[in-house]
Amino acid sequence: xxxxxxxxxxxxxxxxxxxxxxxxxxxxxxxxxxxxxxxxxxxxxxxxxxxxxxxxxxxxxxxxxxxxxxxxxxxxxxxxxxxxxxxxxxxxxxxxxxxxxxxxxxxxxxxxxxxxxxxxxxxxxxxxxxxxxxxxxxxxxxxxxxxxxxxxxxxxxxxxxxxxxxxxxxxxxxxxxxxxxxxxxxxxxxxxxxxxxxxxxxxxxxxxxxxxxxxxxxxxxxxxxxxxxxxxxxxxxxxxxxxxxxxxxxxxxxxxxxxxxxxxxxxxxxxxxxxxxxxxxxxxxxxxxxxxxxxxxxxxxxxxxxxxxxxxxxxxxxxxxxxxxxxxxxxxxxxxxxxxxxxxxxxxxxxxxxxxxxxxxxxxxxxxxxxxxxxxxxxxxxxxxxxxxxxxxxxxxxxxxxxxxxxxxxxxxxxxxxxxxxxxxxxxxxxxxxxxxxxxxxxxxxxxxxxxxxxxxxxxxxxxxxxxxxxxxxxxxxxxxxxxxxxxxxxxxxxxxxxx
Numbered sequence: 001x002x003x004x005x006x007x008x009x010x011x012x013x014x015x016x017x018x019x020x021x022x023x024x025x026x027x028x029x030x031x032x033x034x035x036x037x038x039x040x041x042x043x044x045x046x047x048x049x050x051x052x053x054x055x056x057x058x059x060x061x062x063x064x065x066x067x068x069x070x071x072x073x074x075x076x077x078x079x080x081x082x083x084x085x086x087x088x089x090x091x092x093x094x095x096x097x098x099x100x101x102x103x104x105x106x107x108x109x110x111x112x113x114x115x116x117x118x119x120x121x122x123x124x125x126x127x128x129x130x131x132x133x134x135x136x137x138x139x140x141x142x143x144x145x146x147x148x149x150x151x152x153x154x155x156x157x158x159x160x161x162x163x164x165x166x167x168x169x170x171x172x173x174x175x176x177x178x179x180x181x182x183x184x185x186x187x188x189x190x191x192x193x194x195x196x197x198x199x200x201x202x203x204x205x206x207x208x209x210x211x212x213x214x215x216x217x218x219x220x221x222x223x224x225x226x227x228x229x230x231x232x233x234x235x236x237x238x239x240x241x242x243x244x245x246x247x248x249x250x251x252x253x254x255x256x257x258x259x260x261x262x263x264x265x266x267x268x269x270x271x272x273x274x275x276x277x278x279x280x281x282x283x284x285x286x287x288x289x290x291x292x293x294x295x296x297x298x299x300x301x302x303x304x305x306x307x308x309x310x311x312x313x314x315x316x317x318x319x320x321x322x323x324x325x326x327x328x329x330x331x332x333x334x335x336x337x338x339x340x341x342x343x344x345x346x347x348x349x350x351x352x353x354x355x356x357x358x359x360x361x362x363x364x365x366x367x368x369x370x371x372x373x374x375x376x377x378x379x380x381x382x383x384x385x386x387x388x389x390x391x392x393x394x395x396x397x398x399x400x401x402x403x404x405x406x407x408x409x410x411x412x413x414x415x416x417x418x419x420x421x422x423x424x425x426x427x428x429x430x431x432x433x434x435x436x437x438x439x440x441x442x443x444x445x446x447x448x449x450x451x452x453x454x455x456x457x458x459x460x461x462x463x464x465x466x467x468x469x470x471x472x473x474x475x476x477x478x479x480x481x482x483x484x485x486x487x488x489x490x491x492x493x494x495x496x497x498x499x500x
Contacts, residue, residue, distance in 0.1 A: 004048065004051060004055065004059055004064070004066040004067075005047070005066055005067050005068065006046050006047065006066045006067075006068060006069070006097065006099060006109075007045065007047075007068070007099060007100075008066075008068035008069060008070070008097035008098060008099060009097075009098055009099065009100060009106075010068075010070045010097045010098050011098060011106070011204075011208070012072070012074070012095065012098065012108075012179075012204075013070040013072050013095075013097075015204055016200065016201065016204060018197070019074070019075055019185075019189070019197075019201065020072040020073060020074045020075055020095075021072065021073045021075070021089075021117065021118040021119070022070075022071070022072055023071055023072065023073045023094060023117045023118065024062075024071055025061075025062025025063075025065070025071060025094055025111055025114035025115055025172075026062070026114060026115025026116065026125070027062075027063055028061035028062065028063055028156065028158035028159055028160065028170075028172065029158065029159040029160050030158075030159030031057040031058060031060075031061035031063060031156045031157065031158060031159060031172075032053075032057055032156065032157045032159065033053040033054075033056050033057040033060070033154065033155075033156055033157075034129070034133070034155045034156060034157050034171065034454075034459065035133065035136055035152070035154060035155040035462075036053075036056055036060075036153070036154045037151070037152065037153050037154070040151060040153050040176065041153060042102075043101050043102055043103075044099050044101050044102075044107060044109075044153075044176065045099065045100070045101060045102055046099065056154065056156075057156050060111070060153070060154040060156045060172065060174045061114075061156040061158060061172050062094070062096075062111055062114045062115075062172065065096060068097060069096045069097050070096070070097055071094040071095070071096045071111075072094065072095050073089060073090035073091075073093065073094055073095075073117035073118060073119050074089060074090050074093075074095060074180055074185065075087075075089045075090075075119065075185070075188050075189075075192075076088055076089055076090075076182050076184035076185040076187070076188045076251050077184050077187040077188035077191055077192075077250075077251070078182070078183075078184035078187065078249050078250045078251030078252075079184075079187070079249060079250040079251075079298070079301055080249045080251070081249065081280075081281075081283075081285055082285065084187075084191075086188070086191050086192070087119070087188070087192075088119065088184060088188075088251050089117070089118070089119025089188075090117055090119055091116075091117060091119045091120040091121060091123050091125060092112060092113055092114065092115070092116075092117070092120065092123060092124075092125040092126060092127060093110055093111060093112045093113075093114070093117075093175075094110060094111045094114050094117065095108055095109070095110045095180060096109050096110060096111060097109050105178065106178070106179070106208060107176050107177065107178065108175075108176065108177045108178070108179055108180050109153070109174060109175075109176060110174070110175045110176075110177065110180060111172055111173070111174055111175075112127060112132070112135075112172065112173040112174075112175055113125070113126050113127025113128075113132060113158075113170070113171055113172040113173055114172050124162065124163075126158070126160075126162040126170050127162065127170065127171055127172065127173065128162050128164065128168040128169065128170060128171060128455075129155075129157060129168065129169045129170070129171040129451075129454055129455055130168065130451040130452075130454065130455050131263070131497075131498075132152075132155045132171040132172070132173040133155055133171070133450075133451055133454050133462055134262060134447065134451055135152055135173055135175070135262040136152040136155060136173075136462075136466065137442055137447055137450065137451075137462070137465060137466060137469060138262045138265055138442050138447070139151050139152050139259075139262055140152070140466060140469055140470060141267075141441060141442040141469040141472065142241075142243070142259055144469060144470050144471070144472050145237075145241055145438060145441075145472055146237075147234070147237045147238065147241060147243070147259060148230075148234055148237075148256075148257055148258045148259060149258050149259040149260075150175050150176060150177040150254075150258050150259065150260050151175070151176045152173055152174065152175060152176075153174040153175070153176050154173070154174040155171055155172070155173050155174075156171060156172045156174075157169060157170070157171050158170035158171055158172055168455065169455060177254070177256070177258060177260065178209070178254075178256035178258055179205075179208060179209065179254070179255065179256050180254070180260075181201075181205050181208075181209075181254065181255040181256070182250070182251050182252070182253060182254055182255065182260075183250040183251070183253045183255070183298050183299070183301055183302045183305075184249070184250045184251030184252075184253075185201065185255075186198065186201060186202070186302055186305035186306065187250060187301060187302075187305055189201055189305075190304070190305035195308045195309070198305060198306070198308065198309060199309055202220055202223060202306065202309055205223065205255055206219055206223050209226075209255060209256055210222070210223055210226045213226065218310075218320070220306050220309040220310045221306075221310045221311075221320045221321065221324065223306070224299070224302060224303055224306055224310070224321060224324050225324045225327075227255055227257070227299065227302065228299050228324050228325070228327075228328050228331065229331060230256070230257025231253070231257060231295050231298075231299060231328075232295075232328060232331040232332040232334075232335050233257065233335045234257050234258075234259065235291055235292050235295050235332055235335075236332060236335035236336040236338075236339050237335075237339065238259070238291060239288075239291065239292070239336060239339075240336070240339045240340070240343060240436075241267065241438070241441070242267050242268035242269075242271075242288070242373045242374060242441070243259075243265065243267055243268075244265060244266055244267070244268060244275060244276070244277060244278075244286070244287070244288045244291070245259070245265050245286065245291065246263060246264035246265045246266065246276075246277060246278035246281065246286055246496060247261070247263050247264055247265075247278060247280070247281070247286060247498065248286045248291060248294045248295070248298065250298045250301050250302075253295070253298045253299075263278075263496075263497070263498040264277060264278035264279065264280065264281070264495075264496035264497055264498055265277075265496065266442075266444050266494075266496050267374070267441045267442055267443070267444065268288055268373050269372055269373065269374075269443070269444065269485050269486055269491060270370040270371065270372055270373070270485070270491075271363065271366035271367050271370070271371060271372070271373040271376070272288070272367055272370070273287070273288055273289035273363075273367065274287050274288070274289065275287060275288045276288075277444075277494065277495060277496045278495070278496055278497075278498075279495040279496065279497050280497075280498065292329070292332050292336075295328070295332070296325060296328045296329065296332075299324075299325060299328060300325055303321035303324065303325060304321075306321070307321060333356075337350075337352065337355065337356055337359075339436070340355065340356070340359040341355055341359075342432070342433075342436045343359075343377055343433065343436055343437055344358065344359060344362075344380075344408070344411075344433075345380075345381070345384055345412060345429040345430070345432060345433045346411060346412065346415050347415050347416075347429075347432075348414075348415035348416070348417075349415075351411075354411070355411070358407060358408065358411055361404060361407070362404060362408075365400050365401065365404055368400065369395050369396055369397060369400070371394050371395060372394060372485045374437075374438060374439075374440075374441050374483075375394060375483070375485065376391070376394055377433075377437040378434070378437050378438070378439050378475075379391035379393075379394060380408075380433065380437070381430050381433035381434045381437055382430070383405065384412070384426055384429045384430040384433060385426050385427060385430045386426065388405070412425075412429065434473060434475075435473060437473075438472035438473055439472065439473060439474070439475045439483055440468060440469065440471070440472045440474075440479065440482055440483045441469075441472065442465075442469055443482060443483070443484070443485070443486055444486050444490070444491070444494055445486035445487065445490045445491075445494075446465055446481075446482055446486075447465070448494075449461060450462040450464075450465045465482060468482045469482075
């Protein structure tokens with residue numbers, strides 16, 4: 001087997017001793033490559049061209065780590081469903097190193113499902129094929145939609161079963177992230193360490209993710225503001241895509257502003273703000289509409305960890321942190337409103353109250369009639385050109401739709417009057433809307449079908465669905481089955497699970 005070398009530059013392991021536990025992955029009995037993202041590997045400058053599937057399987061199972069790898073399990077805590085767990089950490093994951101990609105960005109390479117670590121507690125540290133391939137499908141769907149996300153580089157079948165409710169085929173996923181720093185990382189060292197350790201962690205995070213703040217005299221308050229701004233933008237994108245994370249614990253909120261930890265996540269189908277799919281979220285804490293408020297709640301936990309750094313006076317520190325947290329709802333609203341206007345096809349001068357009211361009434365209409373969220377937006381783009389029949393077909397009672405369309409047409413006409421165009425305004429509006437309103441998302445029924453087949457050893461459905469999800473804005477009749485809403489019978493008892 002050829003020796004594989006990767007140009008690692010492992011700053012977390014080198015600069016933060018005491019913030020992790022060194023740990024080796026467990027050996028996989030018979031690793032087999034199920035998925036590999038060649039394009040992402042090239043973006044990361046890994047130099048893996050020419051290596052065959054067995055060599056890649058050995059590497060990405062952890063059996064034959066490349067030279068320079070420094071596998072570590074990161075320490076972190078977290079508020080899980082509102083209750084503080086003082087020690088979580090990488091119980092089944094290992095950061096094996098960092099690389100600089102072709103764009104000059106530092107990226108983490110981590111294994112997930114590679115066995116027990118000092119943070120595993122009573123877990124086995126393993127993962128199953130289905131949840132790992134689910135992370136591929138949903139993560140790549142999010143990437144194709146333009147939503148910041150961690151990405152899957154590889155999935156390797158381990159050759160050993162894992163025991164959950166039944167025996168399942170085991171797998172190891174290789175995840176790429178801007179970093180694996182979490183709100184929970186700061187919580188851990190605020191609870192277990194010293195102010196000096198929290199400062200060391202914050203300085204590392206600032207240098208890595210917000211280098212323009214390094215010399216700021218208020219850099220820790222500014223850092224909190226930068227993290228909050230990234231989360232405000234991310235949450236607005238989630239909401240516009242109908243994405244429900246499902247387990248927004250503080251250990252699942254990343255400092256870089258990427259979507260991380262695809263456990264009980266799903267895309268909403270019929271529009272309902274109260275939608276919950278997660279089997280463990282009985283109270284709806286992480287329901288679709290609750291996500292922006294939960295993001296702010298999580299940021300408050302980060303603020304608490306940073307207070308001693310923000311100012312030596314507790315009162316002044318609380319005041320500075322509160323300013324950031326109090327501004328979060330408005331920052332989120334501005335990101336949401338910008339996305340809403342794009343989805344509605346509105347250009348020209350912003351009419352904030354009117355545009356927000358128009359969008360809210362549209363969502364109320366979808367909710368009242370249980371209309372599919374994704375297709376409603378896509379068919380609204382058709383209506384921009386006068387082709388309203390596909391949109392009307394989604395509604396059982398057209399009267400409310402007619403009244404809303406009159407308001408929308410009037411707002412579009414007003415926007416057009418204030419703009420100059422290079423072509424027919426209606427066609428341009430439809431084109432713009434189709435660039436932000438996807439035709440295809442990771443439909444729950446299709447995802448489950450593909451994963452069930454993969455667990456039986458049939459990868460073709462997974463590969464076909466993945467190819468479709470990478471083209472969410474291209475309306476291709478050959479892929480129509482992937483754009484169809486799930487059946488009522490399927491959705492009636494559909495639940496998602498953490499996959500731990």
